Amino acid sequence: MTITLEDFFEQLEEQRNDPRTIFYDASSIIELSEEDQVKAEERLLVWSAAGDSRAVEALPFVDEERAVALLESLRGTGDTWFRASVIRTLVRVRGDANDIEQLQDSLQQLDPLERTLAAYSIKLSEKTSAIAPLLDLLDDPTVSVRVNAQEGLVRKLGLTQFDEPRQSPLRSMQLAGMCALSTVWPSAQLKLRSVFEAYLSGTSSDDLDLVYKASKNAELAGIFWQALKDRSKPLPLELVSAMGQHDRAWLEAVLMARLVSCDPRSPEALMTLEADGLDIHLREAIAIADASEQSFISAAEAILKRIA
Numbered sequence: 001m002t003i004t005l006e007d008f009f010e011q012l013e014e015q016r017n018d019p020r021t022i023f024y025d026a027s028s029i030i031e032l033s034e035e036d037q038v039k040a041e042e043r044l045l046v047w048s049a050a051g052d053s054r055a056v057e058a059l060p061f062v063d064e065e066r067a068v069a070l071l072e073s074l075r076g077t078g079d080t081w082f083r084a085s086v087i088r089t090l091v092r093v094r095g096d097a098n099d100i101e102q103l104q105d106s107l108q109q110l111d112p113l114e115r116t117l118a119a120y121s122i123k124l125s126e127k128t129s130a131i132a133p134l135l136d137l138l139d140d141p142t143v144s145v146r147v148n149a150q151e152g153l154v155r156k157l158g159l160t161q162f163d164e165p166r167q168s169p170l171r172s173m174q175l176a177g178m179c180a181l182s183t184v185w186p187s188a189q190l191k192l193r194s195v196f197e198a199y200l201s202g203t204s205s206d207d208l209d210l211v212y213k214a215s216k217n218a219e220l221a222g223i224f225w226q227a228l229k230d231r232s233k234p235l236p237l238e239l240v241s242a243m244g245q246h247d248r249a250w251l252e253a254v255l256m257a258r259l260v261s262c263d264p265r266s267p268e269a270l271m272t273l274e275a276d277g278l279d280i281h282l283r284e285a286i287a288i289a290d291a292s293e294q295s296f297i298s299a300a301e302a303i304l305k306r307i308a
Contacts, residue, residue: 003028005036009043016054022117023057030061045070051078053085057117060092067093084114088121095125104133112142119145123152131156135196138189143178146189150174153196162205167221167250168212170195175253180260183280188253215244224251228258235265237272248273259285262296267303279307 008028015021029040041062047055048070056074059067071093074086084106090099103118110118119137122130130152137149154163154170162170173195176188195208205211215221220243227235243251252273258266259281270278282300289297 002031002033005032005039008032008036008040012043016052021054023054026058026061041066048074051082053078053082056082056085056089059089064093080109081114084110084118088118091118091121091130092124095127095130097127097129100125100127100129100133104136107137107140112145115140115142116144116148119148119152123148123155128156131200135193138177138193139186143180143185146177146185150177150192157196157199159199159210162210162212165212165221166225167214167247168210169246169249170210172246172250172253175250176256179253179256181256181281181284183277183284184256213244213246215242215247217242221247221250228254231263231265235269237269240269240272256281259300260288262289262293264295264299267296267300271303271307279304 008026011028012024012026015024024044026040026044029037032040044055044058044062045066048059056071059071068090071086071090074082075090076083077086084103087099087103087106091103100122103122107115107118119134119140122133122137134149134152134156137145138153140146140149154160154174159170162168163174164171173188173192177185177192179185179188195210198208199205220239223236223239224247227233240248240251252270252275255263255266255270255273256275259270262285267278267282270281275281282304286297286300289300
């Protein structure tokens with residue numbers, strides 16, 4: 001399928017007039033003829049030079065030499081958002097160690113959305129120099145930043161084969177690291193970082209316990225997954241004792257996340273799993289819960305009394 005240059009320009013204008021657009025999707029540029037691609041690139045370069053950060057973010061679709069030349073000329077200009085856009089895009093287009101280091105150095109001055117976009121740019125870099133900053137981003141307080149860091153490290157370290165099924169140890173560790181509870185994610189990310197660093201150092205996947213081992217009854221995880229979808233029904237907690245180590249770790253990570261979303265079944269289920277530090281996690285979950293979530297708050301308070 002091909003599009004005309006006029007169609008491409010129309011797509012850009014529609015996005016330009018939409019205030020919700022963070023960056024222009026210029027992926028359809030590859031459908032243009034070679035001659036029209038040059039003209040389309042010129043439009044993005046002109047808009048970028050004029051201070052349009054959304055056009056800057058689309059420069060990975062432009063010839064690398066032209067994009068880098070403009071980005072270098074724009075480095076250090078504009079407001080904080082524009083400067084960050086330039087550095088982020090340099091990481092995606094060229095991605096040398098200096099670009100990545102400069103982006104990493106600027107992270108503390110950025111808001112959560114900007115840090116998320118920065119983490120996304122570093123994640124997309126093909127350079128091995130991106131690994132160290134991604135490891136550091138595992139400790140970011142913003143969930144979306146940690147998610148990008150996790151995804152980038154799994155891909156760069158060649159661990160995607162251990163990222164399935166959903167109950168895999170690697171996936172469970174990532175899920176725990178995504179949890180919004182401040183009593184959960186920091187220690188989970190420390191554990192995940194230690195696994196990544198050990199794998200980088202040559203420790204085998206077997207020694208790191210990354211190869212998923214199902215419960216003796218391989219259907220148990222699926223049974224819980226289906227039960228979790230309907231909050232009006234109780235969880236089959238009588239089956240917990242029959243779950244293997246990996247399935248139990250997965251279920252615990254899921255239920256910790258459910259504390260944040262106020263699933264009233266999660267406190268008792270976590271008690272059944274004998275989750276470490278449950279009292280601390282429940283107190284934070286109660287503190288951040290909306291007052292309207294009375295069924296969850298009551299369930300959590302009841303478990304706190306039982307484990308006191």
